[in-house]
Amino acid sequence: MKKIISAALCATMLLGTAALTSCDSYKKTPSDFKLPYSDYNLADYVTLGEYKGLEYTEIDTTVTSDQIDAKIKELLSDYTTEELITDRGAQYGDTLSIKYTGFVDGEQLENGSGSDTITLGSSGYIDGFDAGLVGVKAEETTTLHLTFPDPYPNNTDLSGKAVEFIVRVNSIRGASDIDLTDEFIAGLEKEEYTTVDGLRAYAEKLALEDNKESARDKAVSELWNKVMNSCTFTSVPEKEVSDYADNMMSQYKAYADNYSLTMEEFCEQMMGMDYDTFSSQVKAYAEANIKQEIVLMSIVNAEKLRLTDKEYDAGMEKIAEQQSTTVEQLESNYDFEILWKSIMWDKILDFIVDNGKPVAAAETTTSADTTEADTAA
Incomplete structure (x- = not known):
């Protein structure tokens, strides 16, 4: 189930906040600014x-080899072409054509069925949906046992409830393989890496940041x-x-x-x-x-x-x-x-x-x- 679009400005996650000290400046806050809800008790x-x-x-934020490989695929996506995948299961970054049906308490979920094309790892569905499709091959069906977030603003009646999604993967499209050599990597003329080992180290660094x-x-x-x-x-x-x-x-x-x-x-x-x-x-x-x-x-x-x-x-x-x-x-x-x-x-x-x-x-x-x-x- 995808999240409802909010009309409010989405909050962004800061990496840290400075401690308040006597040296702090507050000039960016207008002098006539009233704190929100200041008119309410x-x-x-x-x-x-x-x-x-x-x-x-x-x-645990430990980086796995699969995560490094997925990050390398992402970094090199401009140098690959997308092709139909039939000889392996789905991986993060693949494009999947799916058909799904949701059930809560044994009853089919209203507005919880449909077809979609998603990028695995960034589909926008509830937690666990994408992870449950990793390894599933084209023309296979998997059953995902998940739980709606609590709260779940889209439908508060579903907040925290167990849900079962039956998902069929109709097809998988993924990036073509690249023959990784130091010569190929050097030819990309990237500041962050110039060798295959350097690429893997950089990919691991980015994956660790993602995990954290x-x-x-x-x-x-x-x-x-x-x-x-x-x-x-x-x-x-x-x-x-x-x-x-x-x-x-x-x-x-x-x-x-x-x-x-x-x-x-x-x-x-x-x-x-x-x-x-x-x-x-x-x-x-x-x-x-x-x-x-x-x-x-x-x-x-x-x-x-x-x-x-x-x-x-x-x-x-x-x-x-x-x-x-x-x-x-x-x-x-x-x-x-x-x-x-x-x-x-x-x-x-x-x-x-x-x-x-x-x-x-x-x-x-x-x-x-x-x-x-x-x-x-």
């Missing part, structure tokens, strides 16, 4: 639970879920929820207009549901996000956190890079409050991880049953 809406000293699973980022993301997700679950909500500011939902619907209407569709047609054709169902999901998503913002600002107030100029600059550079734009364009297109919340969000997540307690991961087994399918699509 947040204690009327939420009672904070624990957010410091929480345990999270420590993830992935481990950090999982720690953030695990800890933030614990933070939210430990909070007690009495209500949410209805105006904030309404404004957030209206903003999202305006974004979706713009998408619909681009395709010359009414919102009803857009929901049916592009989202796979009727307008009323989609509207209710948008409202649920908006409420979930407002709850998170309330918790965010409650922690900001409790810890008296502010953004230094250094943190603001680093955050803006990171957002600009991920949005493929410039800091100047971001500052022109977005209100300061939106940018501030995006950067502060990452600072809070870093704060929670830095104050968390890593614990060794328990041994787990991958649950995926692969069987030979008939040749019918």
Whole structure:
């Protein structure tokens, strides 16, 4: 199941936050800037639970040879051609044509079936979906036993629920093999590597960075879920929820207009549901996000956190890079409050991880049953 598109600016993960000291500068924050939700007494809406000293699973970031090979394939993708793969199972980076059906509690999942073409490793489906398809060959079917995220904004009724996906891999396309020699690598004239050994070392370095980022993301997700679950909500500011939902619907209407569709047609054709169902999901998503913002600002107030100029600059550079734009364009297109919340969000997540307690991961087994399918699509 793919994630709903958020109308809010996506937060970007900072690699670290500077400690507040008497030497910090705050000139980038306008003098008339009011903290978000400063007009509300947040204690009327939420009672904070624990957010410091929480345990999270420590993830092994050791790089495997398969990861190095996948990274090399990525680095050399401009020098290869894509071909139909029939003699091996799917690997990360391959393009897969799939057909899938989802089941929850033995019942077929509404809007949980379809066909798609995905790049393995970046499909956008829930955690474990891509990993479960590694090694599956073309014209094989596999059963993936997964769990929806908690919370799951697309459909809050599915949050944390076990789901079974039956996935048929119709075809696999992957990059053609390259005869790696020092002569070939030297001819690429890359500063980062000039030999095969140098290429492998560079690929290992990049793979390690990916593993560390992935481990950090999982720690953030695990800890933030614990933070939210430990909070007690009495209500949410209805105006904030309404404004957030209206903003999202305006974004979706713009998408619909681009395709010359009414919102009803857009929901049916592009989202796979009727307008009323989609509207209710948008409202649920908006409420979930407002709850998170309330918790965010409650922690900001409790810890008296502010953004230094250094943190603001680093955050803006990171957002600009991920949005493929410039800091100047971001500052022109977005209100300061939106940018501030995006950067502060990452600072809070870093704060929670830095104050968390890593614990060794328990041994787990991958649950995926692969069987030979008939040749019918």
